[in-house]
Amino acid sequence: MNKHHSQVGRRLQLIAIVLVAALVLTACGGDKNLRGGEDLPAAGAGAGNQQGDQGMGMQQGRDIDVRGLQGIDPDDRSMFTDPNNPLSTRIIYFDLDSSAIPSRFSESIQAHARYLSQHPNVSLRLEGHTDERGTREYNVALGERRAESVKETLVVSGASAGQLSTLSFGEERPAELGSSEAAYSKNRRVEFIYVK
């Protein structure tokens, strides 16, 4: 019994320490972040960054025409929104578990590479995505590999690696909600985001 007594006494001291931690946490908590846990800039608050896009990954039917063109000279933007121009294709879709770029996107990728080589001050971010199946961090890696695959093709086609960056969301920002193959095929993608 004595043994139990002293063990429990020691345990409760530890509990007290844990409690202090939990309380400090809660006291600063509510909807506020802890010290140091500052919120990230709100949508469009960053200078010219993807205005209106932040946190809208779950929203369907967003306007692809204005999205991702902040880094493009306003005079050039019509080239990227004209459906007859290969530059208007700014999302590449992938097969299941694959980072190989389907051949139907070749013409568009060549056009983007050409534009980048002619505009060396323009920067393009390639955002990789997957569908919801499989584990989250593996999907981050798969989305990254898709973005890297597009990046390599752009470099081979004349863009400079310094103009290109990648960011993989994995399954975190589906373009379409739902667990159907139709939704999944829309979610396995790389989006072209021209950043300032």
Next chain:
Amino acid sequence: MKNAYYRRVVGSLATLWLALVVALPAQAALQVDITDSAESAVPIAISPFGSDGANLPVDIAKVASNDLASTGLFDVLDRNNMVASPSRPDDVNYSNWRASSVDNLVVGTAESNGRGGYRLQFDVLDVYQGRSIARFTLNAGRNQLRDAAHTVANLIYEKFIGKKGYFLSQISYITVANEGGKQRFRLLVSDYDGSNPATVYSSRDPILSPAWAPGGQRLAYVAFDVARGRTSLRVQDLQTGNIREISAREGINGAPAWSPDGNRLAMTLSFRGNPDIYVYNLNTDQLTQVTNNSAIDTEPTWAPDGNHIAFTSDRAGQPQVYRMRSDGSQVERLTFSGQSNQRADYAPDGSAIAMVQKSGNGFRIAVRDLETNNMRVVSEGPLDDSPNFAPNGQAIIYAKQGRNNELATVSIDGKVRSRLSQSGEVREPAWGPLGY
């Protein structure tokens, strides 16, 4: 000396409790439902604890009963069905209790200890033998009765199950809410059963992969910063809130996993062009690349021996679980059944790993015994993720995806199940250390 220290801590607690009541977050707590119980559940009744004066601020028997019932390993008698409510062994009329088929009865008291706190004493009685089989005594500060009640449950659990109870442990998880058409991600820490949730970090951008440091004082996780086009792997001190950024390189900064000594973090980085596993030493800031393969290598988990790391790789085509020495040598493939296996988590004693197995069209949690190589599927699918062992190794918490995004627990034999849900999406549970 111990008591002096103890009182100091309790004294500072008194002020903080007030803050807790005022600032209690408007965060919904997870609700626990047992969906499957063990057939051999231990029948037990915990009689209301007696006191020497005013009503106790915490119903000790109720808290402890809920703890034991939540495991599915105890068949806890409802208070309304008890034949009496004795608080001392001498008050127990054993023949009355035998008639109600309660094999085990717990009776106890919580009385003033003369220092502003409580002295708890309780007996576990064998109803058929008509005697006490164990007696425990513990001291609690004025505001520690709830934790004392969890300790009562831990002691009963250990008495019958032979393993330490996890009723003082915490979990962390991520919630996603739609607020005004925008997503709001939160990283939360709560008690093991979802009560007392507190926000650790909140963002409109995704938060991923929380991982408890050994000891439970720090959490590693991944925060996206979409406006700046980057991700950040960081370690946050839960006591001070201080955030230490570990890596914000180009590409992936992901999948943090603590070494058992808490001095190193394994992680996935892709700044060299391909996702590989690296080990970062938190004391020396030294970064070492430990896999170098053109395939995806990710989701490291450290073996409790500190010498091995299991990880996911698709070097053979589909993702499978591999194991290597923590310096990257002696890589061997561990999984061959199912179409793919990924995101391993080591049992605390190193005897098994849990993982996500794909077979047919479903992703389910599977447990592989590392001695017998037996592989057991323990969840129902279809989209299960993020398995994480309880700190005593007896249960696994995981996330269910699809129609209901909620958490679930299952005993390692797959027989006892519960779900933890709240309105909105809950994902990526991580179970902290025992807490005592």
